Amino acid sequence: MNVQTEITKTTGADYDAVVIGAGFGGLYAVHKLRNEQGMNVQGFDSASDVGGTWWYNRYPGALSDTESYVYRYSFDKELLKRGHWKTRYLTQPEILDYMNEVADHLDLRRSYKFNTKVDGAHYNEETGLWSVVTDSGQTVTAKYLVTGLGLLSATNTPSFKGVDDFKGRILHTGAWPEDVDLSNKRVGIIGTGSTGVQVITATAPVAKHLTVFQRSAQYVVPIGNTPQDEATISEQKANYDQIWDQVKNSAVAFGFEESTIPAETATQEERERVFEAAWQRGGGFYFMFGTFCDIATSQVANDAAADFIKGKIRKIVKDPQIAEKLIPNDLYAKRPLCGNDYFDVYNRDNVTLADVKSDPIAEFTTNGIRLESGEEHELDVVIFATGFDAVDGNYVKMDLRGRGGVTMRDTWKEGPLGYLGMMEVDFPNFFMILGPNGPFTNLPPSIETQVEWISETISTMEESGVKSVEPTVEARDAWVGTCREIADMTLFPKAESWIFGANIPGKKNAVMFYMAGIGNYRTAISAVKDDGYPSLIRD
Numbered sequence: 001m002n003v004q005t006e007i008t009k010t011t012g013a014d015y016d017a018v019v020i021g022a023g024f025g026g027l028y029a030v031h032k033l034r035n036e037q038g039m040n041v042q043g044f045d046s047a048s049d050v051g052g053t054w055w056y057n058r059y060p061g062a063l064s065d066t067e068s069y070v071y072r073y074s075f076d077k078e079l080l081k082r083g084h085w086k087t088r089y090l091t092q093p094e095i096l097d098y099m100n101e102v103a104d105h106l107d108l109r110r111s112y113k114f115n116t117k118v119d120g121a122h123y124n125e126e127t128g129l130w131s132v133v134t135d136s137g138q139t140v141t142a143k144y145l146v147t148g149l150g151l152l153s154a155t156n157t158p159s160f161k162g163v164d165d166f167k168g169r170i171l172h173t174g175a176w177p178e179d180v181d182l183s184n185k186r187v188g189i190i191g192t193g194s195t196g197v198q199v200i201t202a203t204a205p206v207a208k209h210l211t212v213f214q215r216s217a218q219y220v221v222p223i224g225n226t227p228q229d230e231a232t233i234s235e236q237k238a239n240y241d242q243i244w245d246q247v248k249n250s251a252v253a254f255g256f257e258e259s260t261i262p263a264e265t266a267t268q269e270e271r272e273r274v275f276e277a278a279w280q281r282g283g284g285f286y287f288m289f290g291t292f293c294d295i296a297t298s299q300v301a302n303d304a305a306a307d308f309i310k311g312k313i314r315k316i317v318k319d320p321q322i323a324e325k326l327i328p329n330d331l332y333a334k335r336p337l338c339g340n341d342y343f344d345v346y347n348r349d350n351v352t353l354a355d356v357k358s359d360p361i362a363e364f365t366t367n368g369i370r371l372e373s374g375e376e377h378e379l380d381v382v383i384f385a386t387g388f389d390a391v392d393g394n395y396v397k398m399d400l401r402g403r404g405g406v407t408m409r410d411t412w413k414e415g416p417l418g419y420l421g422m423m424e425v426d427f428p429n430f431f432m433i434l435g436p437n438g439p440f441t442n443l444p445p446s447i448e449t450q451v452e453w454i455s456e457t458i459s460t461m462e463e464s465g466v467k468s469v470e471p472t473v474e475a476r477d478a479w480v481g482t483c484r485e486i487a488d489m490t491l492f493p494k495a496e497s498w499i500f501g502a503n504i505p506g507k508k509n510a511v512m513f514y515m516a517g518i519g520n521y522r523t524a525i526s527a528v529k530d531d532g533y534p535s536l537i538r539d
């Protein structure tokens with residue numbers, strides 16, 4: 001390991017590269033650029049330590065819904081060998097431990113300034129450098145700007161009348177403080193997405209009373225979080241070469257083989273058998289992509305999967321009126337949800353379901369929440385599990401200016417664009433990790449894929465003396481068009497969710513993902529590199 005202080009090679013710059021974020025993306029970028037290319041890199045993160053999403057989302061029940069053996073980096077054999085986990089899925093504290101272990105192993109912390117938020121970054125056409133401005137009043141310059149801002153990290157907190165009058169505590173799952181104790185409290189949770197499902201199932205057994213404010217009922221399947229024996233873990237570790245090969249050539253990168261069998265042509269008995277086996281196995285992505293190949297593309301198949309889950313809800317939830325409120329009436333085409341005995345929660349005496357679609361939240365009162373019908377729920381704590389201004393949220397909040405002072409806010413005013421999910425027109429030497437129109441997968445393998453491409457692109461530039469790169473308008477528009485075409489082949493655009501920006505009032509509906517899978521994505525971005533980057537303008 002190279003532990004010396006690096007010297008900036010870029011003439012006139014403070015650093016060769018600035019990396020924003022100390023999550024999975026930022027940490028790996030610092031490793032590639034500093035440890036492998038010998039660049040002088042400055043990292044920033046608003047949190048007090050590494051972890052990114054997993055630093056902020058400390059709410060009870062926070063868990064990865066990707067299995068432990070593939071929710072990690074693949075690039076370091078030593079880290080893979082050392083990997084340790086007890087259950088099929090990793091809890092938030094375990095993921096944070098893992099990220100700390102990575103930071104220690106690769107000596108990454110010394111390149112970071114923590115507790116430091118980047119307020120803006122401006123590209124100077126004369127110097128060819130980025131000026132990065134932080135909330136501590138510091139400005140640093142660098143040739144490259146790499147952003148790992150997080151796909152789901154700009155929190156969405158809807159405004160409600162009277163919030164300031166509420167005497168109790170208000171929390172958002174995505175900015176969870178350390179000092180929260182929900183035991184014996186009257187807790188209200190707004191939101192029933194992936195986060196809501198996790199925090200609801202974790203809170204119900206400890207709260208005095210839990211009221212769930214549900215706007216949209218959800219299709220939730222079991223996660224199947226079982227203990228994992230040493231023999232299975234050893235076998236997974238012994239097979240990592242094949243496992244990563246499969247993951248990186250798959251569609252969703254969750255470690256299972258996606259099904260190639262259509263539900264459309266399967267008999268009713270066959271569908272029941274396959275869905276029941278998946279229900280017993282657990283896993284949201286498995287249920288949608290491991291059972292049949294057409295659930296996300298065929299209405300017939302989608303209805304079959306949705307009907308199966310609806311049947312389960314009716315069987316599990318004892319009160320038929322509550323069961324009906326929990327049954328979704330839209331199609332099964334959001335990011336698939338899974339949870340630990342989620343629907344059983346509604347059989348508990350200390351849990352109330354408030355259907356705020358039929359009876360919306362009117363206002364917060366001093367003691368709780370009042371619905372439009374006048375029904376009041378007295379609460380000590382209200383938890384907003386209301387999600388994120390996903391994908392472009394952090395980019396448009398920041399004062400990000402490219403060539404000629406053009407702002408990202410303006411460039412994306414009709415919705416985010418982005419080339420290969422990593423670059424943008426008029427933003428030279430600017431590389432986004434998980435930017436708009438990147439793959440829709442288990443994220444660590446996609447993050448690795450992008451960071452490796454970014455690092456190789458930068459290395460090629462340095463070797464050939466190229467001062468700047470940025471995509472052409474034609475290449476960017478063609479990529480966005482491709483993403484739109486692929487998305488339109490699926491049912492996802494027909495469901496209202498954050499995937500197309502539908503969760504934020506006033507946000508333009510836009511394509512934000514490349515939905516043809518990580519394997520095809522890797523092929524597409526490798527071709528750009530192998531062909532000598534014909535789609536990039538070089539200076």
Ligand code: N01
Nearest residue numbers: 063064065158191192193194195196215216335385386387
């Ligand atoms: O956010 P969401 P999330 N009044 O937007 C409701 C990842 N993740 O944080 O559906 C009342 O999905 C909203 O209602 P509706 C994962 O990618 C991963 O749960 O808009 N309700 C919905 O129920 C996931 O997809 C893990 O009608 C309001 C909820 O709030 C993504 O994060 C774990 C409202 C928001 O759901 C986002 O999930 C957790 C209002 N005004 C999250 N506004 C893993 O397992 C919003 N809602 C790895």
